[in-house]
Amino acid sequence: MISRWTVVVDRDDLTKTEVLHDELSPELGDCEVLLRVDRVGLTANNVTYGVIGDLIGYWKFFPVSADGRGVIPLWGFADVVDSTLDALPPGTRVYGYLPMSSHLVVRARLTSSGFVDTADHRAPLPAVYNSYLVTSTDPAYDPQQEDLQVLYRPLFMTSFLLADQLADNDFYGARTVVISSASSKTAFGTAQCLRGSGVRLVGLTSSRNVGFTESLGLYDTVLPYDAAVDVEPSVYLDFSGSADLRSTLHDRLGASLVKDISIGLTQQKASADPRSQFFFAPDQLRKRAADWGQDGFGQRFGAAWRAFTAQAGEWVGIAQHSGPDELVEVWQSVLAGKTDPSTADVITF
Structure with missing residues (x-):
């Protein structure tokens, strides 16, 4: 036995x-x-x-x-x-x-x-x-990077697919992407994928994590949760699951908040708010596997993964x-x- x-x-x-x-x-x-x-x-x-x-x-x-x-x-x-x-x-x-x-x-x-x-x-x-x-x-395996792989690869797959869904939909007409829990790994992985895509990236985080989040160099602006975001066409990526933060953003941005997407739930409770759409990575994975083929998807993800791991070890x-x-x-x-x-x-x- x-x-x-x-x-x-x-x-x-x-x-x-x-x-x-x-x-x-x-x-x-x-x-x-x-x-x-x-x-x-x-x-x-x-x-x-x-x-x-x-x-x-x-x-x-x-x-x-x-x-x-x-x-x-x-x-x-x-x-x-x-x-x-x-x-x-x-x-x-x-x-x-x-x-x-x-x-x-x-x-x-x-x-x-x-x-x-x-x-x-x-x-x-x-x-x-x-x-x-x-x-x-x-092809993505490196025995010297096993720690990075167990920590980031599943998270980065979500980041990659989420960023791809936004780009695939022309960011729903938004010019800004607001990201909560911006210091979290899936959040800053998403920011890394979105760098250079033509949208402004605003990271929201707790006051104690502002310095770390700024040090990543991935966001155009980093704000504590109690700061007011600019009113402009925006997509909100919710990695925190905070109902209070969601309500504050909806009140602040109004019709300028063109899309609200829930990804993570660090607040430990599922959101049933009808204003938010839940992002399920396997759905986008199936779409892109059909669009690009398995080999094409693997090549695109592999390139993004290598770019990410080249920096992640320093963060x-x-x-x-x-x-x-x-x-x-x-x-x-x-x-x-x-x-x-x-x-x-x-x-x-």
Whole structure:
């Protein structure tokens, strides 16, 4: 038997956690692969998975029998430790969607870039989260940048697709893009993608994060939340989920606010405000894969990713953690908003 630990959280109160221990059978079924999770990133994006877990289905990826509790998905690297497929021998390193757990069994269908988990419970879920990349054939993989990849690649995919959707729609007629939680990784990744696109970028952040956000050099203007933004045709990208901030902007900008898009939920509650449109990255991914083809999309994303990583290492330091207890500590810090935007958390299992 193989000993496994799993961190579960209360689905109604994300601050309540427990580390569960169980045993995995070493016997694998047809096409099954046993992964040992090795290195993951944990950011406010993972909080969003918990906040809207029922809306999008995030709780369904890694189900547990514990009543009322679930497993938060993470992005990171894992190693094959046992396999029924010759193409995925032990030692194969993969990147993808992983649980807060030491091990994961997947039912793999091979693809040109790795494999897809075809487990029955994952079949109806968004396909982008079911695909795993084998690092030896991943053109974006750099063994020296694993920390940047686990932290930024899933966030930057959202940034890239969000910026692309805005450009694809001519910014809905706006001349300014207002971005809340401007110090957050997905927000400043979006700003980096939008640089030079002909729109003015205004970053909103807390007073304590103004200096850091200005130091990024990505925004034309950085303002604390209590400052008034200029009245001009604007798109609002909401990475905070703050109802008060949304109302303030709508009152201030009126008809000049031509589009309100919700992306992140660092305030830990889902917005049901009809004035805001929820951005779901897989929808834009499907559109662009159809427009450009898979290879064309990969080339465009790869170029943007390389441009981003060339700078990202200078913006944020990496804080290293290890094991389930430190994973829980980081989770609690991110939930409480106590993390420093100038550092990012990587956990090895």
